[in-house]
Amino acid sequence: MTVGNLVPGGDMPRDEVIQWADGFVLVYSITDRESFNFVKLAKGYIMEKKGGMSPGSYPQILVALLGNKGDMVHLRQVSTEEGDILAKDGDCIWAEVAAAEQVAPVADAFTELGRAVVAARKKNKQSLLDRMLGGKSGSGSGGSGVVGGAGVRMYSRGKSDSALPKNGF
Numbered sequence: 001m002t003v004g005n006l007v008p009g010g011d012m013p014r015d016e017v018i019q020w021a022d023g024f025v026l027v028y029s030i031t032d033r034e035s036f037n038f039v040k041l042a043k044g045y046i047m048e049k050k051g052g053m054s055p056g057s058y059p060q061i062l063v064a065l066l067g068n069k070g071d072m073v074h075l076r077q078v079s080t081e082e083g084d085i086l087a088k089d090g091d092c093i094w095a096e097v098a099a100a101e102q103v104a105p106v107a108d109a110f111t112e113l114g115r116a117v118v119a120a121r122k123k124n125k126q127s128l129l130d131r132m133l134g135g136k137s138g139s140g141s142g143g144s145g146v147v148g149g150a151g152v153r154m155y156s157r158g159k160s161d162s163a164l165p166k167n168g169f
Contacts, residue, residue, distance in 0.1 A: 012041075012042060012045045013042075013045075013046070015049055018046055018049045018050050019049070019050065021050075022062065022117045022120075022121070023062035023063065023064070023113045023114075023116065023117045024043075024046055024061075024062070024063045024064070025063075025064045025066065025109070025110065025113065026039045026042055026043060026063060026064070026065050026066070027039070027065075027066045027067075027068050028065070028066075028067055028068065028078065028083075029067075029068050029069050029078075030067045030068065030069050030070060030072070030073075030076050030077065030078045030083075030096060031069050031072050031075040031076060031077055031078075032077060032078075033077040033078060036067075036077075036078040036082065036083075039065065039086075040086060043063060043065075043086070043090055043092075046061065046063070047061050047090070061090075062093075062113060062116050062117055062120060063090060063092040063093070064092060064093040064094070064095075064109045064110070064112070064113040065083065065086060065087050065090075065092045065093070065094045065095075066094075066095055066096075066097055066106065066109055067080075067083045067094075067095070067096040067097070068096075068097055068098070068099050069098065069099075069100075070096040070097050070098040071098035071100070071101050072098075080096060083096060093109060093112050093113055093116065095108070095109050097109070
């Protein structure tokens with residue numbers, strides 16, 4: 001998602017952007033109440049569109065909330081507690097940063113979000129496999145081969161099964 005898709009007073013991100021995204025980073029300024037209010041609306045909109053369900057029954061949607069301009073506390077309009085509460089309500093990653101002064105905390109938030117995306121993908125992949133095989137997914141080694149004697153092959157992206165015997169055993 002580009003910065004241009006989320007600007008105060010602007011349109012919300014397009015549905016197709018929301019559907020393909022694995023995670024979202026929403027940034028507000030601690031010195032601008034309007035930006036915080038917009039991030040709250042955007043977060044709700046994303047959860048509604050991504051989940052396609054009623055509130056309270058959302059799938060896991062990975063969001064990092066960043067309160068920027070943490071170095072300008074003398075101009076603060078959004079309290080630390082408000083950011084913390086919004087993050088806890090949505091089970092989000094949250095941090096206050098000063099992007100102009102230190103990039104490391106911003107990079108840490110992206111890294112943490114990336115790790116959460118990878119963990120969620122692994123969990124969802126295993127869950128889908130369990131459903132397909134009736135809970136008999138085996139060790140989940142990720143290699144090609146017959147799983148649980150059911151004749152179903154597990155494929156790893158980029159690997160060929162041409163070395164496997166034609167009968168699947």
